[in-house]
Amino acid sequence: MSEQSALQIRNVSKVFELGGGKSVQAVQDISFEVEQNSICVLLGPSGCGKSTVLRMMAGLETPSDGDIVIGGRTVDGPGQDRGMVFQAYTSFDWMSVRKNVEFGMKINGVPAAARAERAERFINLVGLGKFADVYPSQLSGGMRQRVAIARTLANDPEVLLMDEPFGALDAETRWLMQELMVNVAEQTNTTMVIVTHDLEEAIFLADKIVFLSSHPGRLKEEIKPAFKKGERIADKEKVVKLDGYGDLEAHLMRLMREEGRGTS
Amino acid sequence: MERGFGSDVLISISRVLGAFAMACAVAVPLGVMMGAFPSVEAIFAPFVSAWRYLPAPSFIPILLMWFGTGEAPKLALLFIGVIFFLITLIMDHTKNVRQELVETALTLGASRATVVMKVVFPAVLPDIVVAMRQMLAMAWTYLVIAEIVASTTGIGAMMMRARRFLKTDEILSGIIVIGVLGLLFDLLFAMLHRWAFPYLRKN
Numbered sequence: 001m002s003e004q005s006a007l008q009i010r011n012v013s014k015v016f017e018l019g020g021g022k023s024v025q026a027v028q029d030i031s032f033e034v035e036q037n038s039i040c041v042l043l044g045p046s047g048c049g050k051s052t053v054l055r056m057m058a059g060l061e062t063p064s065d066g067d068i069v070i071g072g073r074t075v076d077g078p079g080q081d082r083g084m085v086f087q088a089y090t091s092f093d094w095m096s097v098r099k100n101v102e103f104g105m106k107i108n109g110v111p112a113a114a115r116a117e118r119a120e121r122f123i124n125l126v127g128l129g130k131f132a133d134v135y136p137s138q139l140s141g142g143m144r145q146r147v148a149i150a151r152t153l154a155n156d157p158e159v160l161l162m163d164e165p166f167g168a169l170d171a172e173t174r175w176l177m178q179e180l181m182v183n184v185a186e187q188t189n190t191t192m193v194i195v196t197h198d199l200e201e202a203i204f205l206a207d208k209i210v211f212l213s214s215h216p217g218r219l220k221e222e223i224k225p226a227f228k229k230g231e232r233i234a235d236k237e238k239v240v241k242l243d244g245y246g247d248l249e250a251h252l253m254r255l256m257r258e259e260g261r262g263t264s
Numbered sequence: 265m266e267r268g269f270g271s272d273v274l275i276s277i278s279r280v281l282g283a284f285a286m287a288c289a290v291a292v293p294l295g296v297m298m299g300a301f302p303s304v305e306a307i308f309a310p311f312v313s314a315w316r317y318l319p320a321p322s323f324i325p326i327l328l329m330w331f332g333t334g335e336a337p338k339l340a341l342l343f344i345g346v347i348f349f350l351i352t353l354i355m356d357h358t359k360n361v362r363q364e365l366v367e368t369a370l371t372l373g374a375s376r377a378t379v380v381m382k383v384v385f386p387a388v389l390p391d392i393v394v395a396m397r398q399m400l401a402m403a404w405t406y407l408v409i410a411e412i413v414a415s416t417t418g419i420g421a422m423m424m425r426a427r428r429f430l431k432t433d434e435i436l437s438g439i440i441v442i443g444v445l446g447l448l449f450d451l452l453f454a455m456l457h458r459w460a461f462p463y464l465r466k467n
Contacts, residue, residue: 058371080373090368093463094386104372107382135463148368155372 049217104155283342299358
């Protein structure tokens with residue numbers, strides 16, 4: 001393999017105990033790799049366990065079986081090397097945007113000067129330069145997600161994990177944020193794993209799509225959007241017009257439909 | 265009467281604030297710990313819940329027996345009158361801190377202790393101040409009970425003295441003063457809330 005993998009998921013299963021002797025299998029024997037500096041999108045219908053897989057990568061859930069390896073170390077609990085952005089807003093409301101972005105660095109002992117400089121850089125990167133000293137409650141939903149992204153990136157993780165990060169945003173904010181993520185990936189060389197159920201979002205962002213089937217979540221197909229020819233294009237209009245975009249979307253729709261059959 | 269009304273009022277205020285400060289000093293850390301750590305809750309919750317159902321004034325005889333007739337029994341009554349409610353309220357508010365905030369801090373590399381100190385506590389602090397504001401009103405109730413039953417000083421005792429001389433006006437003015445003081449402290453708490461948590465202001 002030419003590309004080095006940042007993250008390996010090896011035969012991972014997850015069973016949730018519901019109490020009273022009942023249990024549910026959320027994820028069954030999933031294995032895949034996330035290449036260094038790539039954007040990997042976990043796609044699938046609701047109930048396919050994609051969020052569970054992401055939470056296990058973050059160390060917020062423990063696999064029932066198998067293991068997850070990052071940079072040669074087996075994941076055992078959450079840590080600074082795997083930053084996570086949630087769908088719900090997670091800004092610390094009592095701190096300014098700047099303090100929010102500095103938070104991770106502060107608890108990890110980064111000196112004040114370096115902290116301020118890095119915070120400035122990432123606040124500008126996500127386009128919040130004018131709002132650095134404002135409280136998050138004064139920002140719109142999209143801007144709050146930008147704070148969360150800047151905060152996570154400023155903490156210098158090896159992998160950025162995102163759980164439906166734009167799910168709560170309106171349509172135009174959503175694709176602006178998607179374009180922002182492509183730019184961020186290009187400028188920071190961060191490995192990203194993004195969970196979504198949105199086909200367009202998956203095709204636009206992904207260097208690789210990992211499609212999971214539902215009940216229980218199993219790996220159905222790994223897809224590299226070949227039509228992008230290995231390029232990242234931070235312009236949604238351009239991507240939509242490329243040859244092969246429609247074919248891939250149709251293919252993913254078919255996969256979704258197969259999964260939906262019988263469950264709804 | 266050699267003692268003025270003013271000194272009775274000051275004595276009452278100092279009793280309320282003294283006992284309430286002590287109750288908060290215990291209830292805030294304990295309530296937050298119980299809300300943040302199920303193991304801590306498991307240790308203290310049965311005790312705290314049981315005490316909440318015991319009317320504080322029922323302890324007056326034993327408090328008088330143990331602490332004599334000085335300031336101690338009055339402060340103790342106020343203390344046990346508010347602390348168990350305060351602990352429960354703070355614990356419940358702490359449990360309501362959104363899990364995503366905790367998980368965000370963990371994935372930024374925070375330890376459990378850091379999460380509690382730097383995320384859970386500041387997140388719940390505005391609710392703690394609201395709970396304190398509510399419970400301070402209750403502290404006034406217990407103060408008056410303590411002063412009527414077992415005191416020669418304070419607003420409550422003053423009202424009981426006035427009763428002996430059938431001075432209805434003094435009794436009524438005692439009630440009004442208690443009401444005004446309550447309102448004043450409530451306002452102070454509202455101002456504290458506004459000043460301490462500017463980020464909660466709606467534009």
